[in-house]
Amino acid sequence: xxxxxxxxxxxxxxxxxxxxxxxxxxxxxxxxxxxxxxxxxxxxxxxxxxxxxxxxxxxxxxxxxxxxxxxxxxxxxxxxxxxxxxxxxxxxxxxxxxxxxxxxxxxxxxxxxxxxxxxxxxxxxxxxxxxxxxxxxxxxxxxxxxxxxxxxxxxxxxxxxxxxxxxxxxxxxxxxxxxxxxxxxxxxxxxxxxxx
Numbered sequence: 001x002x003x004x005x006x007x008x009x010x011x012x013x014x015x016x017x018x019x020x021x022x023x024x025x026x027x028x029x030x031x032x033x034x035x036x037x038x039x040x041x042x043x044x045x046x047x048x049x050x051x052x053x054x055x056x057x058x059x060x061x062x063x064x065x066x067x068x069x070x071x072x073x074x075x076x077x078x079x080x081x082x083x084x085x086x087x088x089x090x091x092x093x094x095x096x097x098x099x100x101x102x103x104x105x106x107x108x109x110x111x112x113x114x115x116x117x118x119x120x121x122x123x124x125x126x127x128x129x130x131x132x133x134x135x136x137x138x139x140x141x142x143x144x145x146x147x148x149x150x151x152x153x154x155x156x157x158x159x160x161x162x163x164x165x166x167x168x169x170x171x172x173x174x175x176x177x178x179x180x181x182x183x184x185x186x187x188x189x190x191x192x193x194x195x196x
Contacts (some may be wrong), residue, residue, distance in 0.1 A: 007048045008034045031081040046074045047118030066123035068132050077150040126155035134181040135174035149185045
């Protein structure tokens with residue numbers, strides 16, 4: 001008996017077969033890839049799908065880090081992946097110009113403790129992801145606040161941990177906005193997969 005890989009793409013089966021299997025209810029979409037219906041949608045599966053997408057851009061999978069909404073999706077705090085995906089690179093790497101069709105890439109200051117690896121994909125920790133989201137420009141909707149709450153809860157953290165992390169940083173942009181948003185973050189929220 002042959003077992004399918006946890007994440008399938010056109011390198012595994014022709015696109016028409018993947019789509020037919022999805023329509024037949026044998027596969028479900030994981031970003032631009034597919035998984036067998038008897039495989040749960042996990043952090044590992046989402047991480048592998050995004051890693052496989054990123055690895056098409058030779059060498060960038062070792063240099064870029066999934067962040068913000070892309071990292072929130074991999075961690076399971078949001079149900080649907082963002083489009084386009086969001087990546088960052090440490091300032092010294094200068095990867096921005098190499099990946100225009102990949103998604104949004106920005107250069108940031110990262111420390112090693114703020115990056116984890118899931119199935120080859122480098123991504124920001126849940127705490128760093130939450131900090132980046134609450135510091136992002138623009139309006140912040142209640143469902144976005146819920147995402148921050150799920151990120152923290154899924155990692156066993158509280159809003160107070162996020163506030164402490166902000167207080168430990170000097171000269172951080174959007175700090176006041178982030179603290180105001182954190183004060184409105186609900187805690188103890190079910191993950192989006194719980195409702196499906």
